[in-house]
Amino acid sequence: MDKLAVLGCGVVGSGVVELFAKNQALIEKRCGKKLQMAYILDLRDFPDRPYADLLVKNIDPILADPDVTVVAECMGGVEPAFTFVKACLEAGKSVSTSNKELVAEKGDILLQTAKAHNVNFFFEASVGGAIPIIRPLHKCLAANDFSAIAGILNGTTNFILNQMIKENMDFSTALALAQEKGYAEKDPTADVDGHDACRKICILSSLAFGKHVYPDRVHTKGIREVTLRDVELCSRLGYAIKLIARVQRLDNGKILPTVMPMAVEEDDLLSHVNGVYNAVMVRGDGISKAMFYGRGAGKFPTASAVLGDMIEQVQLDHTIPSLTWENAGNSDFLEDLTAFTAERYIRTTAADEMLLKEVFGALKENSVYTEEDETVCIVSRPMNEADVEAAAKTLTQKGVTLLAQYPVLVD
Amino acid sequence: MDKLAVLGCGVVGSGVVELFAKNQALIEKRCGKKLQMAYILDLRDFPDRPYADLLVKNIDPILADPDVTVVAECMGGVEPAFTFVKACLEAGKSVSTSNKELVAEKGDILLQTAKAHNVNFFFEASVGGAIPIIRPLHKCLAANDFSAIAGILNGTTNFILNQMIKENMDFSTALALAQEKGYAEKDPTADVDGHDACRKICILSSLAFGKHVYPDRVHTKGIREVTLRDVELCSRLGYAIKLIARVQRLDNGKILPTVMPMAVEEDDLLSHVNGVYNAVMVRGDGISKAMFYGRGAGKFPTASAVLGDMIEQVQLDHTIPSLTWENAGNSDFLEDLTAFTAERYIRTTAADEMLLKEVFGALKENSVYTEEDETVCIVSRPMNEADVEAAAKTLTQKGVTLLAQYPVLVD
Numbered sequence: 001m002d003k004l005a006v007l008g009c010g011v012v013g014s015g016v017v018e019l020f021a022k023n024q025a026l027i028e029k030r031c032g033k034k035l036q037m038a039y040i041l042d043l044r045d046f047p048d049r050p051y052a053d054l055l056v057k058n059i060d061p062i063l064a065d066p067d068v069t070v071v072a073e074c075m076g077g078v079e080p081a082f083t084f085v086k087a088c089l090e091a092g093k094s095v096s097t098s099n100k101e102l103v104a105e106k107g108d109i110l111l112q113t114a115k116a117h118n119v120n121f122f123f124e125a126s127v128g129g130a131i132p133i134i135r136p137l138h139k140c141l142a143a144n145d146f147s148a149i150a151g152i153l154n155g156t157t158n159f160i161l162n163q164m165i166k167e168n169m170d171f172s173t174a175l176a177l178a179q180e181k182g183y184a185e186k187d188p189t190a191d192v193d194g195h196d197a198c199r200k201i202c203i204l205s206s207l208a209f210g211k212h213v214y215p216d217r218v219h220t221k222g223i224r225e226v227t228l229r230d231v232e233l234c235s236r237l238g239y240a241i242k243l244i245a246r247v248q249r250l251d252n253g254k255i256l257p258t259v260m261p262m263a264v265e266e267d268d269l270l271s272h273v274n275g276v277y278n279a280v281m282v283r284g285d286g287i288s289k290a291m292f293y294g295r296g297a298g299k300f301p302t303a304s305a306v307l308g309d310m311i312e313q314v315q316l317d318h319t320i321p322s323l324t325w326e327n328a329g330n331s332d333f334l335e336d337l338t339a340f341t342a343e344r345y346i347r348t349t350a351a352d353e354m355l356l357k358e359v360f361g362a363l364k365e366n367s368v369y370t371e372e373d374e375t376v377c378i379v380s381r382p383m384n385e386a387d388v389e390a391a392a393k394t395l396t397q398k399g400v401t402l403l404a405q406y407p408v409l410v411d
Numbered sequence: 412m413d414k415l416a417v418l419g420c421g422v423v424g425s426g427v428v429e430l431f432a433k434n435q436a437l438i439e440k441r442c443g444k445k446l447q448m449a450y451i452l453d454l455r456d457f458p459d460r461p462y463a464d465l466l467v468k469n470i471d472p473i474l475a476d477p478d479v480t481v482v483a484e485c486m487g488g489v490e491p492a493f494t495f496v497k498a499c500l501e502a503g504k505s506v507s508t509s510n511k512e513l514v515a516e517k518g519d520i521l522l523q524t525a526k527a528h529n530v531n532f533f534f535e536a537s538v539g540g541a542i543p544i545i546r547p548l549h550k551c552l553a554a555n556d557f558s559a560i561a562g563i564l565n566g567t568t569n570f571i572l573n574q575m576i577k578e579n580m581d582f583s584t585a586l587a588l589a590q591e592k593g594y595a596e597k598d599p600t601a602d603v604d605g606h607d608a609c610r611k612i613c614i615l616s617s618l619a620f621g622k623h624v625y626p627d628r629v630h631t632k633g634i635r636e637v638t639l640r641d642v643e644l645c646s647r648l649g650y651a652i653k654l655i656a657r658v659q660r661l662d663n664g665k666i667l668p669t670v671m672p673m674a675v676e677e678d679d680l681l682s683h684v685n686g687v688y689n690a691v692m693v694r695g696d697g698i699s700k701a702m703f704y705g706r707g708a709g710k711f712p713t714a715s716a717v718l719g720d721m722i723e724q725v726q727l728d729h730t731i732p733s734l735t736w737e738n739a740g741n742s743d744f745l746e747d748l749t750a751f752t753a754e755r756y757i758r759t760t761a762a763d764e765m766l767l768k769e770v771f772g773a774l775k776e777n778s779v780y781t782e783e784d785e786t787v788c789i790v791s792r793p794m795n796e797a798d799v800e801a802a803a804k805t806l807t808q809k810g811v812t813l814l815a816q817y818p819v820l821v822d
Contacts, residue, residue, distance in 0.1 A: 019697050023556050029621075030553045032732030124551060130698035132543070132551030140535060140543030142441045143718030145434050210440075269704060272683045286430050286715030287541035287705055293680060294701030304697030307554030311733070321443030321726065 002314045003038035003067040005093075007084055008075035009046060009055070012098045012125070015303030016072050017051050027307070031314050038068060041084075059084050063091045070313040072306045073097040082106050089113045089121060094316075096309035098125035098302050104199035108212040111324045120319055122309035127200045128153060128278045130301030131294035132308070137207055137282065138322040144284025146208040150246040150411040153200040155276035155296040156184045156191035157223050157243040161261075162274050164231045165240055171226060183276055193222035194243065194259040201245035204280070205257050209249065212328040213257055219337045221260040230404045233377045234345050236369045239263035240271040244409055256335040262409040263345040263379075270411060281411045289411070337385055342407035344380040344388065351376050351400040359391045379408060413725045414449035414478040416504075418495055419486035420457060420466070423509045423536070426714030427483050428462050438718070442725050449479060452495075470495050474502045481724040483717045484508040493517050500524045500532060505727075507720035509536035509713050515610035519623040522735045531730055533720035538611045539564065539689045541712030542705035543719070548618055548693065549733040555695025557619040561657040561822040564611040566687035566707040567595045567602035568634050568654040572672075573685050575642045576651055582637060594687055604633035605654065605670040612656035615691070616668050620660065623739040624668055630748045632671040641815045644788045645756050647780045650674035651682040655820055667746040673820040674756040674790075681822065692822045700822065748796055753818035755791040755799065762787050762811040770802045790819060 004020070006013045020027065020037055028035055039062045040054045062068055071088045073095055075081045081102050085095050090113060097103065102110075103123045114121040124134040128151070137146075152158050156178055163174035175192065178184035190196045198220045205213040223243050234241050242264045247257040264271040269291055273279040278296030283289050295301040346360060353376075357363055361381025369377045383391070392402040415431070417424045431438065431448055439446055450473045451465045473479055482499045484506055486492045492513050496506050501524060508514065513521075514534045525532040535545040539562070548557075563569050567589055574585035586603065589595035601607045609631045616624040634654050645652050653675045658668040675682040680702055684690040689707030694700050706712040757771060764787075768774055772792025780788045794802070803813040 019554055022696070023554055026556055027554055030549065030733035130701055132547040132701070132703075135551050136543035136547060138441065139723055140546050140719040141715065142722040143430055143434055143438055143715050145437055267685075269680065269683055272680055274678075284715070285433070286711045286718070288709075288712060290541055290543070290703070290705030292543075292701070292703060295699050298699075300697045301699060304552065304554050304695070307697070308551040311553040312550055315729070315732065318726070322441035322722070 001034045001036060001067065002069045003036050003065060004070060004072070004310060005039040005041070005062045005068050006072045006074060007041045008073065009040050009042035009044065010074065011299045012302045012306065013040065013072065013074035015299035016074060016306050019300055019303045020307060027311060031311050033314055035314065038065065059087065063087055068093055070094045070096065070310045072310060073099055074306065075099065076101065078102055078105050085110060086113055089117055089119055092117050092119055094119040094122065094313040096122040096125070096306050096313065098306050100126040100196070100199040100203060104202045104215050107203065107206060108325060108327045115319045115324065118319055120313055120316065120323065122313065122323070123203065124309050125302050125305035127203050128280055128292065128294065129296040129298060130304050131278060131280065131292045131296070133204070133280050133292050134207065136292065137204070141282065141284055141287060142322050144286040146249070146282065146284045148246070148248040148283040148411065149204050149208060149280060150244055150270065150409060151201070151280035152242055152270060152273050152278050153245045153280070153296065154191055154197040154243060155278055156188065158273065158278070159183050159276050161223060161226065161231070161241060161243065164226070164228055165235060168228065170228045171224065192224055194220040197243060197245040198259045201247055201257050201259060205247040205255060206325045208247070209255050211326050211333055213334065214328060217331060217334055218257045218259060223261050226261050227404070230347060230406070233347060233369060233371065233375070234263050234406065237345065237367060237377060237379060238266045239345060239408065240266070241406060242270060250335055250339060254333050254335045256339055258337065258340060261406055263406045264409045268409065268411060270409070283411070341382050341384045342410065343382050345377065345406045345408060346380050346402065347375060347377045347404040348395060349401045349403065350374055351395070355398055355400065359394050375403070412445045412447060412478065413480045414447050414476060415481060415483070415721060416450040416452070416473045416479050417483045417485060418452045419484065420451050420453035420455065421485065422710045423713045423717065424451065424483065424485035426710035427485060427717050430711055430714045430718060438722060442722050444725055446725065449476065470498065474498055479504055481505045481507065481721045483721060484510055484513070485717065486510065487512065489513055489516050496521060497524055500528055500530055503528055503530055505530040505533065505724040507533040507536070507717050507724065509717050511537040511607070511610045511614060515613045515626050518614065518617060519736060519738050526730045526735065529730055531724055531727065531734065533724065533734070534614065535720050536713050536716035538614050539691055539703065539705065540707040540709060541715050542689060542691065542703045542707070544615070544691050544703050545618065547703065548615070552693065552695055552698060553733050555697040557660070557693065557695045559657070559659040559694040559822065560615050560619060560691060561655055561681065561820060562612070562691035563653055563681060563684050563689050564656045564691070564707065565602055565608040565654060566689055567599065569684065569689070570594050570687050572634060572637065572642070572652060572654065575637070575639055576646060579639065581639045582635065603635055605631040608654060608656040609670045612658055612668050612670060616658040616666060617736045619658070620666050622737050622744055624745065625739060628742060628745055629668045629670060634672050637672050638815070641758060641817070644758060644780060644782070644786070645674050645817065648756065648778060648788060648790060649677045650756060650819065651677070652817060653681060661746055661750060665744050665746045667750055669748065669751060672817055674817045675820045679820065679822060681820070694822065752793050752795045753821065754793050756788065756817045756819060757791050757813065758786060758788045758815040759806060760812045760814065761785055762806070766809055766811065770805050786814070
C-alpha cells in the first residue's frame with residue numbers, strides 16, 4: 001500500500017483528489033498496487049467536502065509518514081512550493097507538480113535533489129495541461145536528436161486570437177469575453193504578454209536540449225499589439241496569426257527559444273488548433289515531426305497529468321535518467337534574437353510591387369494582396385531583424401511605411 | 412553494459428541499427444547506461460553494410476547471451492516472429508516489436524509470457540509508427556476512464572483520400588499514384604480494405620479497455636467504394652471523408668470497434684490530417700480529449716518508436732502492470748454494428764426536401780445541397796443501420812434512390 005499526498009487544495013489539487021476517488025479501482029489495477037489518498041495540505045478548511053478529514057495545515061505529518069511515496073504539488077508560485085517540494089524529495093518522496101513557474105525557475109535544483117535521493121521530480125502537468133508531452137519527449141522519443149519544438153502553449157491567448165480570426169472581434173473585446181468565460185484572469189498580463197508560454201517553452205527546451213533555460217533569457221512578445229486588420233489580411237494570404245512558443249537548434253549547435261505571434265500556414269496543423277486547446281509540434285531526426293494536442297488547462301485535464309506521474313512513480317524505485325537536465329552554467333548555449341531568421345508577413349502603406357520585390361525578395365505566387373490601393377501585404381524572403389530594419393529604412397526613403405510584420409512559422 | 416539485438420534487417424530493422432549508431436552517445440546519456448548493438452538476425456547477407464559482422468542466421472546465440480536484455484522484433488508476420496519473441500521473453504529478455512499483426516493476433520499470450528518472466532513486451536511502433544500513443548495511453552493517461560478512441564491509422568488510404576479531396580483524382584488514379592510513390596504495395600488489399608487499420612484499432616482497444624480484441628470480430632470496411640462525387644459533395648457540406656478506425660464504449664459498458672470511411676467535420680482536427688500522416692484522438696474522463704499526430708510509417712519514424720521502448724526497458728527490472736490486457740474470453744464485451752448510431756451524410760437522387768425531412772429527421776442549417784436538380788445531399792439525424800435500411804425502403808416507394816451514406820464522426 002502506497003500513500004499519496006496533495007499540496008494545495010485549489011482547482012488542480014481538488015481535481016487530483018476527486019479524479020483519484022472516481023477512478024481508484026482502475027488506477028490501482030493499472031499500478032498493480034493498492035493506493036490510499038492520505039493527506040491534503042491546505043491552510044483553508046473545506047468542512048463540506050467528502051475528503052475533509054484528510055486536510056492538514058502543516059507539511060510535517062506528510063514528511064514524517066514513511067508510507068507516503070509520492071506527493072502532488074498543486075500550490076503554484078515559487079514559494080512556499082519550492083521549500084515544500086525540496087523537503088519532500090529530501091525525505092525520499094517523489095513529487096509530481098503542475099507548477100510551471102516552479103519548474104522553469106528551479107527545475108535544475110529540484111531534479112538534482114531528486115537524483116541525490118533516488119526519487120523523481122515529475123512535471124508532466126506543467127506544460128500543456130492534459131497533453132502528454134514531457135514523458136513522450138524524454139521516453140518515447142528518447143532515440144531522437146531534437147532540432148525544434150513549436151507550440152501553442154497558452155489557451156487564453158489562443159482563444160483571443162481565435163475570436164479575432166473567426167468572429168472578427170478586436171483584441172480588447174476578445175479579451176473581455178475570455179475574462180467573462182473564466183479563461184483569462186482579471187490581470188491577464190501573464191497570459192497576454194507571453195510569460196506563461198515562455199515558462200513552458202523553457203521547460204521543454206531544458207528537457208529536449210539538456211540544460212536549464214531561464215525565462216528571463218528568452219525573447220518574449222505577447223499579443224497586445226495584434227490588430228484585427230493584420231489578422232484579416234494575413235488570413236487572405238493563407239496564414240493564421242498564433243502565439244507561438246518555439247525553440248530551434250541552429251547550425252552552430254546553440255539553441256534559440258522565442259515567444260511571439262507568428263503567421264502559421266493553413267497547411268500546418270497548428271493553424272487549426274482553436275479555442276483554449278494547446279498543441280506542441282516536435283522535430284527530431286528519427287520521427288521527422290510529431291504533434292501533441294489537447295486541453296492546456298482546467299481542473300481534471302491537469303489532474304489527469306499529475307495522477308499519470310504519480311501512477312508511474314509508485315511502480316519505480318529509482319530516478320529516471322532521461323528526465324533531467326543540467327544547470328545553465330554560463331548560458332552560452334543560448335542565441336538571442338539577432339540570430340533569428342524567417343520569412344515575414346509584411347504590411348505596408350500603398351507601394352509599388354517592384355519596390356517591394358527589391359526590398360523583400362522574389363515574392364511567392366499569390367503572396368501579394370492589395371487592399372483599396374491603401375495597404376499592401378506580402379510574404380517576404382527569409383530575413384533577420386536587422387534585414388527588416390534596413391528594409392523599413394529603404395521604404396521610408398521612398399515614402400512607404402512598414403505597418404506590421406510577423407515571422408512565418410516553419411515547424 | 413546492456414546488449415541489444417534486432418530480429419530482421421529489413422526497412423525497420425536496419426533503421427533501428429542505423430538510428431542507434433547515429434545517436435548512441437545521446438541515447439546512452441538518456442539511459443544512464445552503456446549499450447552495445449550486439450546481434451542482427453537475418454537469413455540474408457549484407458556484406459557492404461558497416462554492421463555486417465553483427466549478422467547471425469540463427470536466434471540461438473541471442474537467446475544464449477545473458478547480456479542481451481532487450482530484443483527488437485522487426486520481421487513482420489505472425490511466424491516465425493511469434494516463436495522467436497516468445498523464446499526471447501522466456502529467456503528473460505524484453506522485446507520491442509513493430510509488428511502489428513503479431514500484437515493483434517498474439518498480444519495477450521505474449522503479454523502473459525512477459526509477465527511470467529518479469530520482463531516486458533513493448534509495441535509502441537505497432538500503431539502509428541513514430542507517434543507516441545501506446546505509452547501515453549497506458550502511462551500518461553492512466554488516471555482516465557476511456558470512452559472512445561478514433562484515428563486515422565493508415566497512411567496509404569489517407570494519402571489516397573487526400574488526393575481525391577485536394578486534387579480531384581478518382582480512387583484508381585490516386586491508388587496508382589500511391590503505388591508509384593511507394594506508399595502502397597503492389598497488392599494494396601491490406602491497406603485499401605482496412606485490414607491494417609483494423610489491426611491497429613484492435614491493439615488500442617485491447618490496451619484501453621483491458622481485453623484482447625481480435626481483428627476478425629471488428630466490422631471493417633475500406634475505401635474502394637468511395638467515389639469522387641461523394642468526396643466533393645461531402646466537402647460542400649463541410650466534411651472530409653476519412654478512413655476512421657474507432658472504438659467507443661456504449662452505455663451498456665460494452666465496446667464497439669469499427670473501421671470505415673466516415674465524414675469528418677472541418678472543425679475537427681482529424682479532418683486536417685493530410686497525406687501519409689496518422690493521428691489518434693483519445694477521449695477520457697480526465698482529459699476530455701487529446702490527439703497524437705505524426706508519421707505512421709517509414710524507416711526512421713518506426714525505428715524511433717522501437718528504440719524508445721528499448722531505452723525504457725534497459726532502465727527497468729520489472730513488468731509494467733499498466734502495459735497489459737486479458738484474454739478475450741467469450742468476447743461478450745464486444746458489440747457489433749447493429750449497435751452503431753451516428754448522424755449520416757446521405758446522397759439521393761432528386762427528392763423533395765419535405766420527404767427527406769420526414770425520412771431523415773429535422774435537417775441542420777446548411778445541411779442540404781442540391782446539384783443540378785439531380786442529386787441531393789443532406790446530413791441526417793442520428794440513425795443506426797436498421798434505420799438507414801428502412802429509410803432507403805421508404806424512399807424507393809416514392810421513386811427516390813439512396814445513392815450513398817457515410818456516418819459522421821463524433822470523436
